[in-house]
Structure formats: C-alpha cells, structure tokens
Amino acid sequence: MRDESAFMVLQFRHMKRRPNPRLDDVARAAGVSLATASRALSAPQLVHAETRARVLSAAERLSYVPHGAARALATQRSRTVGAVFPPVDNPIFASATHALAQELAAAGFTLLLASHDYDPDAELAAARALIERGVDGMVLVGTDHAPALYRLLEQAGLPFELTWSLDPGGFRHCVGLSHRLASAHVTQHLVELGHREFAVIAGVVRYNDRARERLAGVRETLAARGLALPAERVVEAPFSVADGRAALGRLLARAPGFTALVCGNDPLAIGAVLEAQARSIAVPQALSIAGFDDVELAAQISPGLTTVHVPSADIGRLAGRRLLARLEGKRVRRSEEVPAPLVLRGTTGPAPRGA
Amino acid sequence: MRDESAFMVLQFRHMKRRPNPRLDDVARAAGVSLATASRALSAPQLVHAETRARVLSAAERLSYVPHGAARALATQRSRTVGAVFPPVDNPIFASATHALAQELAAAGFTLLLASHDYDPDAELAAARALIERGVDGMVLVGTDHAPALYRLLEQAGLPFELTWSLDPGGFRHCVGLSHRLASAHVTQHLVELGHREFAVIAGVVRYNDRARERLAGVRETLAARGLALPAERVVEAPFSVADGRAALGRLLARAPGFTALVCGNDPLAIGAVLEAQARSIAVPQALSIAGFDDVELAAQISPGLTTVHVPSADIGRLAGRRLLARLEGKRVRRSEEVPAPLVLRGTTGPAPRGA
C-alpha cells in the first residue's frame, strides 16, 4: 500500500509531479482487484468482456504505462534482445541493425544496442552490460569472440545468433555466408578472365573473421591455380574509401604490374577505383577491381563495381526472426546460409594482352 | 583456477537446473548479510576493505550477474537511454548512433534503439515501447513529432533531447543546427558565383523538418535576391544515390536551363553528379551542384562535392553527454548549436557566361 502522506508532503514541498499511476490505481479506478486488472491487460481472454472494458478504459484514462522492470522481475523475461555490433556506422551493419530493430518491434520486442571498435574486450564488456539488463537473447557479428564471452552466454543459458559468418564448428546458431567461398568465386572469375598478376587490399583481419576468410579465399584460389600472391601485393586497410585510395597507392609504389585487384569490401574497392581513375589507369582495361558487400554505391559509380552481394538487411531480419522463434520454443536449423551471389559489373574485364 | 570454477558450474548445471546465483548466494558465500553484499557491489566505499574483497571474490567465483530488472525496480532508474531514429541505415544516423552508444556505455548506460520509416505513428509506438522498458531519458531526431509523443514524454517526466535541429520555440532541449541558415549559405555561395537559374532536389519534406528547412533556406535566399524558383525546378526525392540520379533526369526533362543545383543531402547530390557525368554535362563548368551533410564520399569523388559539414557523430555524442548530465541533476543549456560550416570543393564554380 502506498504511503499517501509521503506523497502529499512531496506535493507540498517540491511541487513534484504525482507519481506515475500503477496497476493498482487502474484496478481501483475500474473497481476490480489488482489481479483482474493485470489479467485484463496481459491475458484478456481470461477476463469477462465487460470487466475488461472497464479496466482498459480506466487504464486509458489514467494514461497508465506498465512498468517494464516490475514485469520483467515477475516474469523473468524482458522482451528485449541485445545486439553488440562492431562500428554501427559501417553502412552494412547499419542496415542490419535497422532490419533487426524492425523485426523485433513487430513482435513487441525491443533492441538493446551496443557497439565497439573491433575490440574483443570491449565487446565482452558490452555483452555483459546487456546481459545484466536482462536481454532474452543476443545477436553477435562473426565468430571471433573472446572465449569468456561464449562461456558467459552459455552459463547464462542465453540463446544467441552469430551473424554474417557461419560457425565453422557448425554447432552454434548462425545466419550468414561463407566469406571464403564467395571470395574464391570472385578470384576465380578474375582468373577466368585471364588475370595472372593479383593484388589484394584486405580489410583488417585482426579480430575479424570475415576479413580473414575473404583473404583466405583469394589465397586458396590462386594457390590452387599455381598463381603467386607475393606479400608485397597484399595490404591491409581499415574500412573507408579514403583508405582504399591510399592502399592502391601503396600497392602501386611497392609492387606494380598487377592486373587484378581484389578488395576486402566495397568502400575499399570504390576508393581503389577512384584512385585508379585519378591516376588515369583505365578500369577495367588496365586494371580489374572487385569488391565485397554490394553497397548501394557499387551499382551507381561508373563503371559499376563487380562485387559480392551480401544481403545485410536480410541477415539482420533473419537473426531477429530466428531468435524470436527460439524464444517461443520453436526449433530452427542451427546454421542458415544466405545467398551471396557474385555481381558482375564494369570494373572487371579481360586481362590486358601484354601482361 | 578460473577455468576450474567454470567447469564446476557447468557440472552443477548439468546435474541440476541451478538458477543463476542471486546476491543472496553471494552474501552467503562471503559470510555477510545481503545488505553488505549489496553495498560492496554498488557502494564500495561504505564497506570495510576486507569485507568488500570477500564479497567481490565470492561474486567472481559464482560468476554473479546483477539482475537489472530487480535493481531497476528498487532504484526506479534503469541506467538506460532510449533513442528512436528514422531509418538507422542512413549513414549519418548510423554514425550518431554509434557515438551515442559509446558515450552512454562509458557512463555505464545502455542504449535502447528503435527505428521507424519517417512515420510519426510508428515513432510514437516505438517511443511508448521504450518508455515501458523504463528508459531514464530519450533521444529523438528533429522536431517533427506527434503532439501525443511530446505529451507522453512530459507526463512521464522523462528528460529528452531533440537532435539535428534546434527547437524553434527554443524551450525544448536540443542539440543541432539551423538547416535553414546553412542551406541559405550554400545558396548564397552559388548566387555569388553568378548563378541565376536554380534547381533543387529536396529530400522528402513530409514529417521531416530538416528537409523542409533546407528547402526553405534555398527559397528564402533566392526570393531575397529576386530570383525565381519555379515549381518545375523543384523535385523531392527519397534518400539515395539512385534517387539523385533519377531526380536530375526529371529536372532536365522538365525544366532544363538551370546552372546551379542545390540538393537536400549528399547521396542525392552525389547521384546528381554521377548522372551529370554520365550525360556529359560538365561539373561545375556547365552545372554546379551542392549537397548537405558531408558524408565520407563527398570528399572522395572528383570533383569533390561542395556541401555543408554536419558533425553527426558529435551530435550523437553531445546528445548522450547532455542527457547524462541532466540525469545527474546538472543543468545544461537548453539549446546547443553545433557548427555546420560550408565546405567548398570542386562541384561548384562560376556560372557559365552564356546562361
């Protein structure tokens, strides 16, 4: 029972707003018990239609807002899902975040979002914060995570989905693609165009299985054909168009003579295209360039960027859908692969004859 | 040792569905009362160093995780902030989201994120969901919100920050800039370059005060100079490079003869530049083009895009910082303006002589 006198004192002393109405107040206003009011709102079928109407109108009149923490404490579920993403300002993660949030909202769930800068410790800390907040499930990106994070999730019994990548062990829930395979397809395509001299601008591979696998895909494919990929022909660069430009500059200074350039992501590739054009290197006549991700701009620059289409919004949506299904006790297949087709546009072409 | 305890816990869970340890368990393991354990964790200075150490190690050993909902219920604060953003996949919002999340995390707060597609009703619903989750504060974008949303926030006594825009009434907390003024600067710059025939690709102005104000800035400036801006010279387009390309096409078909094109945002402007180049319209010799936002790519295309620099990450960071300050009872100035300088690059130049 609330202490009305304390409430009055507050009124007089600080002119404080009256506290938000509780279910208790709604019940009283509707002339029913607390229990009935609760049922009327969260299990309407259990209550007489007329009573229910009285409760609902009372709630409306008082502009009652349920208290999530109290509900969470009583039910032991928060209707909340956590996601910890590397820089959310990477456009591909941004669209996944949006899709995930929408998918969750449609089911009455809310997204708790944390981000970090490709730092496993920061990721662990962020995840811990989300778990304390009582998220019912979690979405992570890729498979490179601190062992302590996996332990934490498993000990807490929290369902989680890995995204973008497929779990190599195959026993964790994930929705993504084989970056190695897709990258191999790109490389293969260039080999078939007659290219023999390759260079690579890889994303930063540390703590990033996607970047690592993409690079491995190039390496494997070239090795299988007996083609060399000397160390000077491989540079790592962070994620931006400017980095792509600079990286191409470094490659050209260090080990010119390549006719095909495979990039770890689209911004890097677009940067490389811009830099090549600025140096009057004809793309694709003198240099073929391929990217990865298929961001919007890839189709808009000219020539259009050959790349791998990664359905990032779908990944976010699917991760949400799968998590929601699991929370309802449904079973989903452990590993879900999304299609990641090679998209051929204008930046790749036959190797120049003289090469 | 650490591995050992993890192993033991797993063993235990296997044999018996042990619920997660509560503070109670920690207290018992440390041989202190529940209250002391609580203080040791959330008000360490109130507890004897040695006792504190015992509690902390017990918590560690049991891998205790505080129950956020219970804590929130008891303290009436969730250490959580909500943000409801229009499509988070817009890169400018993405970087703000990232910065906001980081700023909050540094203070031990977590971000609840919801997004919508420029629909005030969806926004209202999303905000309501966040409020139910007990957020301590809220971040909104712009000033175009359902009156019911403002009522809701004020009734709940929730502190909130409007971002990107400045509140015209000047009495709501906000951190942003005058889109009208910045847009006027862009227009002014083009007028000074001798342009007299203008066209505009505006963002969709419905439910979007930023787009509306930017358009108004162009209109006002031209009107003040006695320059016309006929209706056929203004098109609205959603947010994308492809839309920018198409929009320029429409303008050229409908009312050619303009020498200056002001765009509501950078993707639209970049699309226009690409389309002009595809049509062999020299930029800026035959057509000057200006954007708004200064996304990364603006500086990378050639010629570089003249635009207004909007410090979106700063906006996110500041919104977080201001909200946190207010939650600590500090006062912040109601309206905080961020600098939004005009950035002159290569897409704008003197009007062609013959025009």
Next chain:
DNA sequence: TTGTAGGCGTTATCAT
C-alpha cells in the same frame, strides 16, 4: 561498519 526488514510494481498460484 554491518544487519534487519520493508518496499519497488507485476505476475502467477492458489482459493473462492
């Protein structure tokens, strides 16, 4: 410095 006990706002298990 530490312990005891009441309360935070719901849900859920009982009766009725």
Next chain:
DNA sequence: ATGATAACGCCTACAA
C-alpha cells in the same frame, strides 16, 4: 471469472 497473496531480486532507511 475474480480476489487474496506470495514470489521476483535488489536497494535502503533504520537499527544495532
């Protein structure tokens, strides 16, 4: 169909 009443896990006066 409805009502009374324990939980739920933690915080925090108040007492010792």
